[in-house]
Amino acid sequence: MIDTHQRNTALLVAGCFFMENLDGTIVATAAPRMAASLHVEPTAVGLVITAYLLTLAVLIPLSGWLAARYGVRRIFLTAISLFTLASLACALSANLWQLVAMRVLQGVGGAMMVPVGRLTVMARTAKPDIPKTMAYIVWAGLVAPVIAPLLGGFITTYADWRWMFLINLPLGLVALLVARRLLDATPATNSTPTTNATSTAPSLDRIGVLLTATGLGAFTWAAHLLSEPAEPWAPVLLALGLSVVLLTAAVRHLLRTEHPLISLRTLRVPTFRASVTGGTAFWIAVGAVPFLLPLLFQEVFGWSAIKSGTVVLFVFVGNIGVKPTTTYLLNRFGFRKLLLGASLGVTATLVASAFLTAATPLVLIVVLTVISGAARSVGLTGYMTIAFSEVSAEQLRHANTLSATAQQLAAGLGVAAATVALRAGGAIGELLPGTPSARTAYAVAFGLLALVTLTAVVGAYRLHPGAGDAVRRSPVAAGKRPVVRS
Structure with missing residues (x-):
């Protein structure tokens, strides 16, 4: 306890x-x-x-x-x-x-x-x-x-x-x-650095620092350029290309050096790998929603900033409302079912958001945002928890650093993904039958983001049914008490 x-x-x-x-x-x-x-x-x-x-x-x-x-x-x-x-x-x-x-x-x-x-x-x-x-x-x-x-x-x-x-x-x-x-x-x-320790850490992997820092910096800069609606594609592609080259070199170095800055071998742990890959896609999609919804409400529906911000705040209501139950749900259903449900829930709310109009009753919009908040809360808690379910004490420092890096990149990519989806939505809307309206670009953008969450759905489906059981307490399910692997 x-x-x-x-x-x-x-x-x-x-x-x-x-x-x-x-x-x-x-x-x-x-x-x-x-x-x-x-x-x-x-x-x-x-x-x-x-x-x-x-x-x-x-x-x-x-x-x-x-x-x-x-x-x-x-x-x-x-x-x-x-x-x-x-x-x-x-x-x-x-x-x-x-x-x-x-x-x-x-x-x-x-x-x-x-x-x-x-x-x-x-x-x-x-x-x-x-x-x-x-x-x-x-x-x-x-x-x-x-x-x-x-x-x-x-x-x-x-x-x-x-x-x-x-x-x-x-x-x-x-x-x-x-x-x-x-x-x-x-x-x-013995498993973590002591509070004021002189170090038992290996010498700093300077090449790893250089390649990782410049690669992640270029990638983040590319995301910034993508988040600018009027930015031309040439500098974006240049920054992306540079980041790919640098991060590829960083991966090769980190896998070969004896004491890497971050050990990528932690990705051999299936549950940790699922958290990094599926969790990243999930973070990107849910990070885009608080950016897209206020734009839709203000630019298309004509709402004030205060009204749109207040409605989006119901995502927070869903987050907090479901939070007391997340530990019980994890223990009762397991990670695979829970992550599948959360990913499908976010996908469904994104698809539903594509059909919102100014005539949609406010209560339905509020209900949708609450459901979206609950699904994102359950999903992110699940992904961040399963990350450490099978990681050993020796791997913890590297796993924690890699997980934090992936989460930060995904959070930063949320706005960029929303902007790219919105720009693509405008272009795709011109190709669709009928006369595109101001809402069309947003409808397509929500649909594209739903495709991103489908990658998380696939990753969750591929998890072993017992994945993450090491961190589950033995719940009573179907009249039986399952064995918890430690």
């Missing part, structure tokens, strides 16, 4: 996860106000978002080695402090380039904060307690992208955009004080 210390540590990491994800999405709402204040074009504010996401993608792979080299306590406390101070510096920035530089610094803190915090939690959690522990952590990643548009809208409407960064100060201070107390009380184990 999870004791109070484990629960509080998991909630601490969840709070840090919330701050990191919120800062990755909230700025988009304030772009016009920020641009006017900084005396630049609104499109230039995109650099503020990209600088943050780019830094996360580049440095998250290094977080595992830093924790092993300098100790989780030192790195975690440093990360929280850096993130909080950088947030203050962002609020005090006088021009765009100062703000971009401080966002990079903020990204440095974020890149270490969540992966290292999660490593601390997972290393001290027994296998059957992983579902409940992960349920505490996952909610933050679900909530932040959903409430960001509404929160950002309120801040920019009724206050100054700088408050988007200032709200991190009390959150960061509380997180720092709690972390100092909790980690002081955390005993060292």
Whole structure:
């Protein structure tokens, strides 16, 4: 059973996860106000978002080695402090380039904060307690992208955009004080770096750092270019091509070197591989929904930003409403059935969204968003939990780092995928029978995103029926008590 210390540590990491994800999405709402204040074009504010996401993608792979080299306590406390101070510096920035530089610094803190915090939690959690522990952590990643548009809208409407960064100060201070107390009380184990350890970690894989960082950086930059609706294809293809070359070289190096920055051999564990592959597709699709729905509501239905943000907030209602049942559902039905159901649920809600019109009753739209939120909550909890169900203690550091990297890339790709689907929807709409309307592009875009989630459906279907049973407690099912593999 999870004791109070484990629960509080998991909630601490969840709070840090919330701050990191919120800062990755909230700025988009304030772009016009920020641009006017900084005396630049609104499109230039995109650099503020990209600088943050780019830094996360580049440095998250290094977080595992830093924790092993300098100790989780030192790195975690440093990360929280850096993130909080950088947030203050962002609020005090006088021009765009100062703000971009401080966002990079903020990204440095974020890149270490969540992966290292999660490593601390997972290393001290027994296998059957992983579902409940992960349920505490996952909610933050679900909530932040959903409430960001509404929160950002309120801040920019009724206050100054700088408050988007200032709200991190009390959150960061509380997180720092709690972390100092909790980690002081955390005993060292043989499976994770000690709190202030001089390191038993191998020397840094500098070639792996160079190839991985540049490859992920190029990939994230390509995603940024894709998220710009008017961006020409040439620079996008160039950035994508460069990322493919660099990441291919990185994979070859990581598989051949004796002490790689990230061990890709963890992908030999079937459940972890399913989490990385199917989970990535799932993250991309659900990350696109909070971006597409407000655009549909405002640009096609003519709703106000507040009304559209409020309706999208019902995704959050679905997230939270189903959260208390996720551990029971995992124990009762197993990962294969649950991930199949969640993936099919998200696919169905995406298809249904393609048929929404301005005449659709508001209550039906609300019900659809609640169902969508519940399905995404169950699915993401399932994927993040099954990732560590069969990973050994020796593999945990590498698995955690690779999982965090994949999740960050998928989250960053959500908006890019939505933009590409919308652009493709406009082109495909011209080829369809009849006269395309403003809604046609959105209908096609939701259909294309549904195809993405179908890859997660296929991956879940291919799972072994007993996949992930090591982290399931023995539920009573059909009058029998199944054996739990440990």
